[in-house]
Amino acid sequence: MTMASVKTVIFCCFLGTSLCKSVGKGALQVEVTKEVKCKETRKAQEGDKVTVHYGGFLQDGKKFDSSFDRAQPFTFTMGVGQVIPGWDQGLLGVCAGEERHLVVPAPLAYGDRGAGDVIPPGATLLFDIVIVDVEKTSDNKNEESKRNNRKRQKEKGKRQIEKDKRKKKGRKLNKLKEKRKKEEDRHRNLKLRKKRGKGRKKKKEGVLMKKRVEERKKRGNKSNKEEKSNKKEEKNKRGKRLKKK
Helix, strand or coil: CCHHHHHHHHHHHHHCCCCEEECCCCCCEEEEEECCCCCHHHCCCCCCEEEEEEEEEECCCCEEEEHHHHCCCEEEECCCCCCCHHHHHHCCCCCCCCEEEEEECHHHCCCCCCECCCECCCCCEEEEEEEEEEECHHHHHHHHHHHHHHHHHHHHHHHHHHHHHHHHHHHHHHHHHHHHHHHHHHHHHHHHHHHHHHHHHHHHHHHHHHHHHHHHHHHHHHHHHHHHHHHHHHHHHHHHHHHHC
16 A cells, blocks of 8 residues: 555544545545435435536546536446446445545556556546535436326326317217207108198198089089979960960
8 A cells, every 4th residue: 555545544544434434455445525414315326326526636646537627517327337436336325415535446446457648557546526416216217207197197188188179079060960950850840741731722622622513513403403493484384375375
């Protein structure tokens, strides 16, 4: 272990075990430089999204990376290999607003291969990390569930609107059918009335014709009787005249 690592361990132990964790020689060292209390359910676990600002240094104090300089925080998902293992292990259980100092040995950083010209092989890395936000997987699931519920509600609302439209259209069609039926019934009744009226008229005309025929017959019989009686009277008159002569 280098002198810088020894100094860091001594400093951590001076601060107290509650703020500093070290897992033996050459292991990850975690120092809580600003403690923030939060509910267990709000602490970062594997699968959660964590947003941080950080500064990365070599043991000689040379800075190799910093989100502070870029003024842009860095977001990653815990425990899925998006960052070095030292971060996945050293940031477990953090709360939003918390600050940590990590001393990450090479096996939990970039190992013997290093990282280009910036990080030499076998380098132990120092990080000052500020936790900006912790987005729980459960929050994502809840949000997704809410989105799905909203989507379902929206689709249900659309289906209900369509259903109401169809019902309204159906009621309109039924009204039109009823109206047409009434019109047809009215026309049919008018036709029946006209037909009945014509039948009554014909019947009445037939009765009148019959009466007229009967009257004519009566008049004809009467006139025949009168003619006969007149003829008889004339005959009698003629017979009386002949007798007188």
